[in-house]
Amino acid sequence: MNFSKIFNTSLIYATFRSATPIIYAALCAAITQQADILNIGTEGIMLTGAFAAVTVSYLTGSWILGVLTAMAAGFLMSMIMAVGHIRYKAEICAIGMGINMFAIAITKFLLNSVLGKSGTFSEPEIQAIPRVSLPFLTKVKFLNELFNNWCITEWFVIVLIIAIWFIFYKTVWGLRLRAVGQFPAAAQTAGINVNAMKYQAIAISGLIGGLAGAHLSLGYSKMFTENMTNARGFMGVAAMYFGSGHPILTAVGCLVFGFSDSIGARLQAYGVPSQLVLLMPYVVVIVTLAISMASKLAREKKRKSSLA
Amino acid sequence: MKATMQSLIKILLTMIFALLIGAIFILIIGENPLEAYVALVRGAFNGKLKIGTTLASFTPLLLTSCAFAVAAKAGAFNVGVEGEVFLGGITAAYIGINWTFLPKPILLVACFAGAIIVAALWAWIPAVLKVYYRVSEVCVTILMNSVALYITSYLVSGPMSAGVANAQSLPVTVNLTQFMKPSSVNTGLFVAIAVVVLVTLVLYKTTIGYKIRSVGTNPNFSEYVGISPKKSLIQAMMLSGALGGIAGCIEVLGVHGYFLNNFATGLGSNGMLASLIVKNNMVFAPFMAFFLAMLKSGAMGMQQSTGVPKSLVDTITAVFIIVATMELLFKFGNKKPRRGGGTPPGKTANADIETQTRTGVNLPSAKTTGTPTHNEGEVTT
Numbered sequence: 001m002n003f004s005k006i007f008n009t010s011l012i013y014a015t016f017r018s019a020t021p022i023i024y025a026a027l028c029a030a031i032t033q034q035a036d037i038l039n040i041g042t043e044g045i046m047l048t049g050a051f052a053a054v055t056v057s058y059l060t061g062s063w064i065l066g067v068l069t070a071m072a073a074g075f076l077m078s079m080i081m082a083v084g085h086i087r088y089k090a091e092i093c094a095i096g097m098g099i100n101m102f103a104i105a106i107t108k109f110l111l112n113s114v115l116g117k118s119g120t121f122s123e124p125e126i127q128a129i130p131r132v133s134l135p136f137l138t139k140v141k142f143l144n145e146l147f148n149n150w151c152i153t154e155w156f157v158i159v160l161i162i163a164i165w166f167i168f169y170k171t172v173w174g175l176r177l178r179a180v181g182q183f184p185a186a187a188q189t190a191g192i193n194v195n196a197m198k199y200q201a202i203a204i205s206g207l208i209g210g211l212a213g214a215h216l217s218l219g220y221s222k223m224f225t226e227n228m229t230n231a232r233g234f235m236g237v238a239a240m241y242f243g244s245g246h247p248i249l250t251a252v253g254c255l256v257f258g259f260s261d262s263i264g265a266r267l268q269a270y271g272v273p274s275q276l277v278l279l280m281p282y283v284v285v286i287v288t289l290a291i292s293m294a295s296k297l298a299r300e301k302k303r304k305s306s307l308a
Numbered sequence: 309m310k311a312t313m314q315s316l317i318k319i320l321l322t323m324i325f326a327l328l329i330g331a332i333f334i335l336i337i338g339e340n341p342l343e344a345y346v347a348l349v350r351g352a353f354n355g356k357l358k359i360g361t362t363l364a365s366f367t368p369l370l371l372t373s374c375a376f377a378v379a380a381k382a383g384a385f386n387v388g389v390e391g392e393v394f395l396g397g398i399t400a401a402y403i404g405i406n407w408t409f410l411p412k413p414i415l416l417v418a419c420f421a422g423a424i425i426v427a428a429l430w431a432w433i434p435a436v437l438k439v440y441y442r443v444s445e446v447c448v449t450i451l452m453n454s455v456a457l458y459i460t461s462y463l464v465s466g467p468m469s470a471g472v473a474n475a476q477s478l479p480v481t482v483n484l485t486q487f488m489k490p491s492s493v494n495t496g497l498f499v500a501i502a503v504v505v506l507v508t509l510v511l512y513k514t515t516i517g518y519k520i521r522s523v524g525t526n527p528n529f530s531e532y533v534g535i536s537p538k539k540s541l542i543q544a545m546m547l548s549g550a551l552g553g554i555a556g557c558i559e560v561l562g563v564h565g566y567f568l569n570n571f572a573t574g575l576g577s578n579g580m581l582a583s584l585i586v587k588n589n590m591v592f593a594p595f596m597a598f599f600l601a602m603l604k605s606g607a608m609g610m611q612q613s614t615g616v617p618k619s620l621v622d623t624i625t626a627v628f629i630i631v632a633t634m635e636l637l638f639k640f641g642n643k644k645p646r647r648g649g650g651t652p653p654g655k656t657a658n659a660d661i662e663t664q665t666r667t668g669v670n671l672p673s674a675k676t677t678g679t680p681t682h683n684e685g686e687v688t689t
Contacts, residue, residue: 040446080630088634093385093446094584098630101577105622112617113337234450241444275462282451282458286437289448294441 006266009145014265019251019258020154021046021220021229024212025236026243026250027164028205033245034168035201036181040096041081042209043233044103049074049213051107054126054224055115063127067153067214074210075203077103082202086195100233108226122223129153129219151219153211160208164247177201212236231282238285242292253288260284319586319596321638326628333623334616344616351609352602358609360491364563366601367497368393368555368572372579373597374504375551379431380588381511382544383524388434388449389552390576391456395430396423396553397560398460401567402468404480404560415482416561423557424550430456431549432542439538445545453576464569475569484562496558503554507547508590520544552576578604581625585632600625 025042032039049070057066081099084090115121131149138144168174179187180197188194216232217224235257243249264277331341352362372389379386400419407415434452437443465475484494511517519540523530527537555575560567582600586592603625607618631637 038444038446084630084634088636090630090633090635094633095630097387097577097580097584098626098633101581102623102626102630105619105626108619109333109617109623112619231451231454234447237444238447238451241447273462273466275458275465279455279458279462282454286448286451286455290437290441290443293437293443297441 005269006263009142011259011262011266013146013150014262015255015259017154017220017258018261018265019254020151020157021212021216021232022235022239022254022257023157023161023251024153024208024215025233026239026254027160027236027247028209028212029233029237029240030243030245030247030250031164031177031205031208032201033240034174034177034181035198036184037085037198037202038092038096038237039081039202039205039209040093040234040237041077041099042205042212042236043229043231044096044100045074045077045206045209046213046216046233047100047103047107047227047229048077049210050217050228051110051213051224052210053214054121054217055110057127057218058115058121058123058125061125061127063129063218066127066218067129067211070214070217071207071210074208074213075206078202078206078209081206082199085202086198104227107224111224111226118226120223120225126218126222128222129215151215153215153219157215161247161251168247209233235281235285238289241289244296253292256288257281257285315587315589315592318638319592319632322585322628322632323599325631326624329627330620330624333620337616339614339616344610344614344620347610347613347616348603348606348621350606351613352606354609356488357491358605360488360493362602362605363488363497364491364493365605366598367493367500367562368559368575369579369582369597369601370500370504370594371551371555371558372576373582373593374507374579374590375548375555376576376580376583377588377590377593378507378511378520378551379544379548380583381524382520382541383527384435384438384541384545384548385446386431386434386449386545386548387446387580388431388452388456388576389548389555389579390572390574391449391453392427392430392549392552393556393559393572393575394453394456394460396427396556397572398463398468398477398556398567399423399426399553400557400560401477401480404482405468405478408481412482416484419480419482419561420554420557423553425553427553427556428546428549431545431552435542435545438545439541457570457573460567461569464567468567470566476564477567479566480561482561483565484558486562492563494558494562496562499554499558503551504594507551510547511590516540516543555579578625581629585629587632 025046028045029039029042052073053063053066053070055066056069057063060066077099080102081092081095084095085092111121112118129152131151132155134148137148166174168178176187176192177197177200179190179192180194180201184194187197212233213229216229221228236254239250239253239257242253243251261281264272264280268274268277327345331345334341334344351358353359372393375389375392376386399422403419403422404415407418410418430452434443434445434448437448438445461475464470464477468477470476470478484496484499486492486494509517511521519530519535520543522535523537523540524544530537530540556572559571559575564571578600579597582596583593586596603621607621610616610621611618
């Protein structure tokens with residue numbers, strides 16, 4: 001086995017590339033988590049977004065419209081969840097799973113009936129999200145491999161991580177959001193409209209989830225397949241747990257998952273069976289999640305004992 | 309009784325609502341909804357073969373819905389039933405192919421036992437992670453489904469492959485009798501019914517079951533009176549896993565006769581739907597499982613005789629579940645929360661956990677449909 005073939009500079013971008021959809025999903029879950037809502041529906045929101053993006057990009061030939069429609073679709077899905085959970089007191093896990101099932105079914109149904117395809121939809125007319133080429137980087141091979149030809153949404157995710165971090169921890173809105181999440185009764189006493197905050201959090205989460213889907217179908221790939229999210233939304237939720245809702249830590253968690261994914265893809269060339277390669281990221285996610293939760297629990301215990 | 313009636317009415321209304329939304333979708337694509345639904349029912353019940361197929365798809369759903377409900381009774385949201393079905397199936401296939409030194413009846417029992425043990429152990433992992441490290445079982449079980457799928461897929465395309473184009477194992481040497489040929493319904497149906505009745509009895513008539521239900525309703529209280537919430541939750545998850553394993557075993561031994569790659573896709577999630585729609589009520593869940601099985605097996609007939617794609621059925625069930633989870637939708641009158649009363653278990657549908665007083669040694673029987681909270685020790689506020 002040739003280690004220099006597996007671990008080289010292009011691995012860094014490969015890691016980031018496969019982590020990006022998960023980062024978007026994780027941010028989608030993180031926002032609601034700050035309001036103490038577990039967004040299990042991330043997967044479904046993402047899938048609808050992916051479908052909307054591809055369809056609109058195919059029909060209009062404009063990726064911007066595709067992305068915007070994807071965000072609108074994500075918003076719509078998240079609103080079903082918001083109304084169900086807040087207004088009609090649906091249990092969040094149950095309605096989240098409902099949203100996921102609905103997304104799988106409705107995308108499949110529309111794929112069959114509107115686009116007349118089954119399984120995969122991949123046409124040359126689909127406009128992908130363009131890649132940013134930086135000509136001045138071509139002179140330095142290392143930087144060129146690392147930073148050139150990123151997709152626009154890949155650059156944008158970095159902006160988004162920082163923006164969300166800023167919103168959470170440096171703005172009044174973020175403070176209120178976290179207050180609602182940590183102690184809703186106290187937040188209400190302080191004059192914060194708890195339900196309005198929850199609606200806003202879920203709405204923004206829907207927009208980001210839609211964007212996650214658009215990136216998956218137009219940036220990461222250039223097609224739509226049934227259930228193409230393939231548990232990425234759940235990985236995002238896992239990453240969110242790993243970073244306990246902090247956007248930057250969460251993104252780091254996603255990079256770990258992306259790393260295992262891209263290592264796996266390279267190992268496949270050395271005769272490791274494809275199924276074992278495919279299951280690796282899932283195992284890594286579960287193990288990382290377990291370890292991070294265990295260490296968090298240990299820290300909490302220590303803190304409590306030092307108080308007493 | 310009144311509460312039972314009310315929840316029944318609610319389920320029926322939800323069902324009608326979901327079918328209406330489905331009708332709108334059918335209208336949008338330019339077909340006649342009435343025709344499509346008639347074709348759906350005909351596709352499920354017209355003729356011996358179709359009834360048999362409906363019963364055959366009912367068998368695993370009965371078990372998986374029960375599996376989800378059992379875990380939910382203890383407050384765990386077990387999405388991982390599908391993975392348990394896969395692993396139970398592959399274990400049954402392995403034993404059925406390789407342990408030919410055993411006489412047939414014992415081999416059959418061994419297949420079931422193996423499937424139960426492996427699936428229960430698989431469910432043990434998320435249970436332990438949840439109770440000791442507070443890892444969300446929803447996340448872990450979903451991801452473990454993919455792991456189980458890939459493990460079995462690796463086994464049947466590699467070490468256990470039959471060497472044919474499809475990824476599948478060799479045929480097993482012991483089968484459950486198919487009694488309504490040419491459909492694949494088999495004696496596993498009776499096994500499933502017996503198992504579900506048994507599990508319901510365990511939950512409602514034994515101490516273990518009582519503990520499980522009490523932990524699901526209020527873990528803090530249970531701990532206070534000396535029930536270990538951790539132990540009960542692990543037990544419930546393993547029981548849930550075992551049920552999934554039985555479903556996998558029946559599918560392999562009764563329906564296919566070998567392990568077919570990907571055979572269980574959708575079985576776990578549909579079972580979960582059936583259970584969630586009726587708020588994990590063990591009595592209603594089988595009926596809902598039957599309804600979903602009918603939709604599933606009728607879908608093919610609908611697609612063939614009308615222009616409606618069968619994915620519409622999934623859409624309808626998804627709408628069904630979304631509407632069904634909304635507790636306050638279709639709620640009539642002001643139902644006053646009863647305090648402390650000894651409501652017999654299984655009779656109350658919308659238990660309001662917070663309003664129950666739980667003092668004294670003589671517990672009010674645990675309300676049966678406590679919503680699964682995702683954090684242990686935290687009653688939803």
